[in-house]
Amino acid sequence: MPRKRKRYKTISKKKLLKLKPFLDDLVVNIEEPDYINDDPVQFMYAFEDKADKELAGFFAATMAWGRRxxxxxxxxxxxxxxxxxxxxxxQNYSESDTPVFEGFKHRTFKPIDIHWLTKTLQSILLKFQTFERFWAFCAEQAKIQKRELIAVFHDQFFTLHPEIPQRVRKHVSNTEKNSSAKRLYMYLRWVIRKNSPVDPGTMSFIKPSELKIPLDVHVARQARKLGLLSRKQNDWKAVLELTKRMKMLDPEDPAKYDFALFGIGVLGSRIPDELIINKNVE
Structure with a gap:
């Protein structure tokens, strides 16, 4: 029998509520307009038109892998x-435009991936008129099928062109494969949260209360230190566990705590020693 992985200690509900002011202060200090300048969300602010914002943002979020x-x-x-x-x-993309992507590379993204993502987005716009209507359709199907939104989004995205090479599919997460779907939930944070100094909030097909935490290695590490996350794997189960605790602090807007945890991990904010639950986090 394989040995069960040890879990990290988690915070009690009483201590969690005592942690809230610390996290709320971090959100206030980090979720400021200056944050936009160094973050991929800036590409949503580069355009006036809603469609341009959302499509540029989708590419920015999909490619948000590695140093900002x-x-x-x-x-x-x-x-x-x-x-x-x-x-x-x-909208006007055709096979004759493929040379435009020649030489493009980012991590495992190659011209063929950008070609098929562009072609699929074109088909979505042709069928649904707007990207938000496609997301709204996926959200409706998710409720009917009792499935996670991102899993349905993945299925529907690739239904339009079944001939898409398998390599392209890995660039759009699927929570039913236990993916954390960090990049897609970051995109949803951008487009769904309203009245934010950072997130543009261009769509309304779900409520901010339905968002999940965009879980990356930085956020997960700080969450474990604070006793907010027991799982060692950065997977979909970890997303659900962390989001559940964040909803205890703010049921209407749990995703705002992404700023606090990301800020500790990347922007240099420090956790007071008395708040650390797990000192030996990898």
Whole structure:
């Protein structure tokens, strides 16, 4: 029998409520307009038109893998290839435009991946008119099928072009494969949260209360230190566990605590020693 992985200690509900002021202060201090300048969300602010914002944001979130400065440079490169008109470019895209993507590379993204993502987005716009209507359709189907939104989004996204190579599919997460879906839930944080100094809040097909925490290695590490996450794996079960605790602190807007945990991990904020539950977090 394989040995069960040890879990990290978790915080009691009483201590969790005592932790709330610390996390809330971090959110207030980090969720400020200056945050936008170094984050891929900046590409949603680069456009006036809602369609341009949402499509540029989708590419930015999908490519948000690795150091933020490199991600930002790669998204800039991609949008430049689209003449900074993502909606118009996607709508009018044809096979003759594929040379535009030649030489593009980011992590495992290659021209073939961008080609098929663009082609699929074009089909979505043709069928649903707007990207938000496609998301709304997926959300409705998720409720009918009693499945997670991201899993349905993944299925529907690739239904439009069954001939898409398998390699392209890995760039759109599927929670039914136990993926944390960090990049897609970051995108949803951007488009769903309203009245935020950072998140543009362009869509309304679900409520902020339905969002999950975008779980990356930085957020997960700080969550474990604070006793907010017991799982050692950064997977879908960990997302559900962490989001459940964040909903205890703010049932209407749990995803705002992404700013606090990300800020501790990346932006240099410090956890007071008395708040650390697990000192030996890997």
């Amino acid at each position: 400065d490199i991600v930002n440079a790669k998204v800039e490169d991609l949008l430049q290839r689209m003449d900074y008109k993502p909606y118009e470019f996607i």
